Amino acid sequence: MAALVTQAARRSDCVDYREILPELLAQIAEVAGLKAALALRRRLGGTLVHVARRPKAGSLLVETVGIEAARKIAGLFVADETIEIPMGAATQRALIVYLLTTGLKVQEIARLVGCHAETVRRLKNGRRDETLPLFPSL
Numbered sequence: 001m002a003a004l005v006t007q008a009a010r011r012s013d014c015v016d017y018r019e020i021l022p023e024l025l026a027q028i029a030e031v032a033g034l035k036a037a038l039a040l041r042r043r044l045g046g047t048l049v050h051v052a053r054r055p056k057a058g059s060l061l062v063e064t065v066g067i068e069a070a071r072k073i074a075g076l077f078v079a080d081e082t083i084e085i086p087m088g089a090a091t092q093r094a095l096i097v098y099l100l101t102t103g104l105k106v107q108e109i110a111r112l113v114g115c116h117a118e119t120v121r122r123l124k125n126g127r128r129d130e131t132l133p134l135f136p137s138l
Contacts, residue, residue: 022086
């Protein structure tokens with residue numbers, strides 16, 4: 001998985017993460033890398049996470065992104081902070097489109113983003129979501 005994100009990160013030098021990630025995850029990607037931001041989104045999205053000013057081994061943050069990335073993330077805050085990790089549902093489409101430009105395969109992108117491979121295929125092929133409404137009008 002790390003190699004997949006590294007491949008995407010190599011092409012991210014000129015990417016404005018705010019176009020493909022929610023604000024907090026974009027800030028994290030800028031200081032700790034895309035790999036860390038995607039790991040947080042995938043594993044902890046929608047939950048509260050404690051960010052200690054000096055992260056320690058065994059903490060949820062360190063277990064998710066590693067000690068070096070956790071230290072960089074902690075640098076975003078003045079003191080210990082509890083943050084809500086965004087799910088990023090509103091920006092998922094832009095994130096997938098960006099990852100498609102990096103040359104990653106559909107299955108790899110689905111695993112990174114935490115979505116169905118068919119969602120990635122639809123975007124790759126320019127198709128719209130063909131989901132039928134649950135309660136169609138009578």
